[in-house]
Amino acid sequence: xxxxxxxxxxxxxxxxxxxxxxxxxxxxxxxxxxxxxxxxxxxxxxxxxxxxxxxxxxxxxxxxxxxxxxxxxxxxxxxxxxxxxxxxxxxxxxxxxxxxxxxxxxxxxxxxxxxxxxxxxxxxxxxxxxxxxxxxxxxxxxxxxxxxxxxxxxxxx
Amino acid sequence: xxxxxxxxxxxxxxxxxxxxxxxxxxxxxxxxxxxxxxxxxxxxxxxxxxxxxxxxxxxxxxxxxxxxxxxxxxxxxxxxxxxxxxxxxxxxxxxxxxxxxxxxxxxxxxxxxxxxxxxxxxxxxxxxxxx
Numbered sequence: 001x002x003x004x005x006x007x008x009x010x011x012x013x014x015x016x017x018x019x020x021x022x023x024x025x026x027x028x029x030x031x032x033x034x035x036x037x038x039x040x041x042x043x044x045x046x047x048x049x050x051x052x053x054x055x056x057x058x059x060x061x062x063x064x065x066x067x068x069x070x071x072x073x074x075x076x077x078x079x080x081x082x083x084x085x086x087x088x089x090x091x092x093x094x095x096x097x098x099x100x101x102x103x104x105x106x107x108x109x110x111x112x113x114x115x116x117x118x119x120x121x122x123x124x125x126x127x128x129x130x131x132x133x134x135x136x137x138x139x140x141x142x143x144x145x146x147x148x149x150x151x152x153x154x155x156x157x
Numbered sequence: 158x159x160x161x162x163x164x165x166x167x168x169x170x171x172x173x174x175x176x177x178x179x180x181x182x183x184x185x186x187x188x189x190x191x192x193x194x195x196x197x198x199x200x201x202x203x204x205x206x207x208x209x210x211x212x213x214x215x216x217x218x219x220x221x222x223x224x225x226x227x228x229x230x231x232x233x234x235x236x237x238x239x240x241x242x243x244x245x246x247x248x249x250x251x252x253x254x255x256x257x258x259x260x261x262x263x264x265x266x267x268x269x270x271x272x273x274x275x276x277x278x279x280x281x282x283x284x285x286x287x288x
Contacts, residue, residue: 071198071201071202072198072199072201072202074174074175074177074202075177095209096205096208096209098205098208100201100217101201101205102205103202103205103206103209121198121201121202121205123198123201
């Protein structure tokens with residue numbers, strides 16, 4: 001399993017907001033343990049997907065020059081659950097972004113219904129420059145996640 | 158220029174958001190770590206929110222100096238040296254270094270970080286000083 005909890009960006013406005021999609025599927029191993037016979041996507045992984053959406057939004061604003069890591073989740077609230085077959089949308093908005101980090105809020109929804117909402121504090125790690133192999137691999141992953149395509153304009157959802 | 162009370166009110170709101178504590182826990186004397194349960198990463202969050210709420214820029218390390226205890230020339234046998242205390246006075250004019258100097262153990266450094274310390278810092282900053 002790879003630690004990607006979004007499938008693709010579908011909207012991306014640099015420095016402002018982004019929307020990513022996550023399709024929940026029964027092929028995901030963890031759903032067979034959480035719970036046996038009653039698959040529900042763990043809330044922690046929904047949080048991770050929201051954080052990845054917001055973190056990449058912030059990192060892009062900072063030109064991916066340093067690693068952006070989630071430091072803290074001051075607020076999170078769940079309003080429902082996600083099950084196999086659900087398409088989740090994560091809408092992230094930058095509340096405050098600067099070179100050493102920022103605050104991002106993110107809302108998860110399915111079928112237009114609110115599923116979860118959270119606020120994240122990100123820290124930018126100085127000295128983790130874009131020339132590192134880690135960052136280069138990360139930038140390639142962004143192509144897979146459709147970031148460039150979403151940045152160019154509205155995508156089909 | 159807001160009054161000290163107005164600053165305290167906004168600091169209170171900031172700390173409620175950043176630390177998830179109740180409004181009435183945030184007294185001027187309350188220490189961020191000991192009384193309000195702040196952890197190191199919360200300091201970054203607090204700085205972000207103060208900058209936003211007060212429309213100011215706080216350079217890294219200005220409000221919460223970093224690695225004070227890690228500098229071996231400033232600490233000896235778990236106690237901050239007179240040189241270290243002098244350094245604290247320079248770096249943290251907004252903190253009650255006098256009180257700390259009476260029992261300058263390294264573990265007491267965190268007691269410098271009080272709500273009043275933030276208010277003092279902001280008062281100076283908003284008055285145009287380097288705090």
